[in-house]
Amino acid sequence: MKIELKKMRHVYPTGDEALKGIDLVIEGTDPVAIIGQNGAGKTTIVKHFNGILRPTSGEVLINDENIEKCSTAQWSKEIGYVFQNPDDQLFLETVRKEFEFGPQQIGMSQKEIEDRIGWVAKLVGLEDKLDVHPFDLTSTEKKFCTIGSVIMMNPKALIFDEPTCGQDVEGNIRLRRIIEELHDRGKLCITISHDMKFVVDNFKRVIVMCKGQVLLDGKTEDVFTQTEVLKQSFVTPPPITKVAQGAGLKKTVFTTEAFIKVFEEERKK
DSSP states (O other), X not given: OEEEEEEEEEEOTTSOEEEEEEEEEEESSSOEXXXXXXXXXXXXHHTTTTTSSOOSEEEEEETTEEGGGSOHHHHTTTEXXXXXXXXXXXXXXXHHHHHHHHHHHTTOOHHHHHHHHHHHHHHTTOTTOXXXXXXXXXXXXXXXXXXXXXXXXXXXXXXXXXXXXXXXXXXXXXXXXXXXXXXXXXXXEEEEOSOHHHXXXXXXXXXXXXXXXXXXXXXXXXXXXXXXXXXXXXXXOOHHHHHHHHTTOSSOOOSHHHHHHHHHHHHHX
């Protein structure tokens, strides 16, 4: 999967310029995190990846094909979008029907749908809730129901908009397993998040946005060394990373174990 933006701008009807000439390429299957303050343009940019929004100018190319050539419904077969608020996405009577709806719309056979339901329900932790009304689920379960309904459609790429919002530790562990499983199956996961610990634990590449522009784009350990640039987007590194930087450690660390190891190495020098 390859997503490419060329000098892409988006101006809302109000006249607000949300994206200012973005040049960006996301390619392959390694998970990518997009971070930045509220209003930085994170959600606006990912909504262009499957045509929910269309560029005011510039180009959006999916596998070298212009986004304008197909409808959002057609692009949803390739790139699935999980909204931040699950109530914006759930509307049927049972979890099972939510899982079946998308695949049915794209012409997936009933046999394939049934084959996928067992795997997806277990992956998202809802194997015992298939006949429950989605609005009777907990807020965490609703989030995983929307994730499952998108995975059911078997897209090549998935966009998660703030999946950790409202999650507990167990929910974050499940999200990590989902991202790993999708990566193992050759899927690209693009995730918007304000949870920097979740970001550094799960993503090798981080894109930092601020005021409709890309400030940083690179390996996670490289991005979080640039503290002064991160401040422009009001992004704060994880606590252990800040402690290491304050202590003057030369390497970027994201765990206590890594901190101790690097500290001992530098002390011996």
